[in-house]
Amino acid sequence: MRHTHPRHLTVTALILVLLAAFLVGYRVRDFGIERPAWAALASPTASLGTLDNSVSLRPVELFKEALDQVQANYVEPIDQPDKLVYSAIRGMLLPLNDVYTRFMDPKEFAEFNTDNQGSLSGIGATLSMLEIPALNVKDGEGVLPTIVCPVCGTEIKDVKHYRVGIVEPLPGSPAKEAGLQANDFILKVDGENTDGKTVGEVADKIRGKEGTKVTLTIARKGIEKPLDIDITRAHIEVPSLEKKMLDDKIGYLHLLTFNEKTATETREALLWMQKQGAQGLVLDLRNNPGGLLRQCIFVASMLLPNDKDKALIVETRMRNKQEEPYNRVGQQVWDQPMVVLVNKGSASASEILSGALKDYKRATIVGESTFGKALVQTVIPLSNGSAMAITTAHYYTPNGYDVGKKGVPPDVAVELAKDTQILSEKDNQALEAIKILKTDIAKK
Numbered sequence: 001m002r003h004t005h006p007r008h009l010t011v012t013a014l015i016l017v018l019l020a021a022f023l024v025g026y027r028v029r030d031f032g033i034e035r036p037a038w039a040a041l042a043s044p045t046a047s048l049g050t051l052d053n054s055v056s057l058r059p060v061e062l063f064k065e066a067l068d069q070v071q072a073n074y075v076e077p078i079d080q081p082d083k084l085v086y087s088a089i090r091g092m093l094l095p096l097n098d099v100y101t102r103f104m105d106p107k108e109f110a111e112f113n114t115d116n117q118g119s120l121s122g123i124g125a126t127l128s129m130l131e132i133p134a135l136n137v138k139d140g141e142g143v144l145p146t147i148v149c150p151v152c153g154t155e156i157k158d159v160k161h162y163r164v165g166i167v168e169p170l171p172g173s174p175a176k177e178a179g180l181q182a183n184d185f186i187l188k189v190d191g192e193n194t195d196g197k198t199v200g201e202v203a204d205k206i207r208g209k210e211g212t213k214v215t216l217t218i219a220r221k222g223i224e225k226p227l228d229i230d231i232t233r234a235h236i237e238v239p240s241l242e243k244k245m246l247d248d249k250i251g252y253l254h255l256l257t258f259n260e261k262t263a264t265e266t267r268e269a270l271l272w273m274q275k276q277g278a279q280g281l282v283l284d285l286r287n288n289p290g291g292l293l294r295q296c297i298f299v300a301s302m303l304l305p306n307d308k309d310k311a312l313i314v315e316t317r318m319r320n321k322q323e324e325p326y327n328r329v330g331q332q333v334w335d336q337p338m339v340v341l342v343n344k345g346s347a348s349a350s351e352i353l354s355g356a357l358k359d360y361k362r363a364t365i366v367g368e369s370t371f372g373k374a375l376v377q378t379v380i381p382l383s384n385g386s387a388m389a390i391t392t393a394h395y396y397t398p399n400g401y402d403v404g405k406k407g408v409p410p411d412v413a414v415e416l417a418k419d420t421q422i423l424s425e426k427d428n429q430a431l432e433a434i435k436i437l438k439t440d441i442a443k444k
Contacts, residue, residue, distance in 0.1 A: 104389065170256065215228055238259060283303075285342050303362065
């Protein structure tokens, strides 16, 4: 696999970052070779556009012209010109209308790298852009609200709205102890409105020095008024999984995320369960927002048979129609019966894993259709320590199914009972998974 680096562009220092956004190509190394933690969100290797003579420099020249005018004529001194450039890049990405394509300044990029390594200082909750439920209800069914253009008055229908929310508070975290729940929408952080802000921007507000407090104003389904929740920040070692043995020799493995530790810890957990005499496995991917693709590939390889016709785990397709397959790496570790739990919070790498297990009929999928994020983000480092995460491809399951359309549908649909928390004694999805698994074990 080739590994190329950004080209050095000789440009005015004040617009170096913007030029990089327009003109730099970057390719990261594939799994199996040393690769930095920032190389993917749930992202295979991807090649972006490179500098060539067909690229017009007019947009860059226009930006420099505008920047020069602001610096020369604005009434107040401009102490941090870099912030103007950062805002320009963020503005450039807005017309793409993609909530996952984003710019990270040097501080945000450094925190992104730290998160993927599994350690941070904050409240211990996974955040993501969550779709806001429909505001209007007709005949018991939700319908999307109608938006009217403030300029021309035209009705804009079928618009989906997103806002930063809680995917899942981590076990034993300050967020969990304070009572945050999955699907809580974060309306304010210390009184500052989060409307229109990205996940990174909200996360940056929430993070802080260990021992300090942060107040989140959240909206929750079934609660009429927003709630103010005070949380004391702490040093968080982000767990990648939870494991335990259930009755009747059933192992339970809850993958929380796909970070740098996931593959190693999953292997250790599976071997531990085998020593405990486990005859079946409940793999819980509920509220797992994804993470690093290569970790997902490693985990899938541990669970799928070594058959040559079951080597493909996921395939990506770029704008130029180029297809890139990602095949198994390593040998199977777990060959016993298995049931997989998914829900609307299962996204990205979780969908790659559950989709492969479903296509090859390796496991029964139980729960709700997954989130439907079949997008590949490639992280492109820029010259001053900042970076962009850009959607570069769509991915498809081994059978060519486009997860982005409807998510991964379960084999056995089970909606979580009202007012029931995941992993509680009344978790009807988990109870159904155990019931199915017992039947499969008995058939062996």
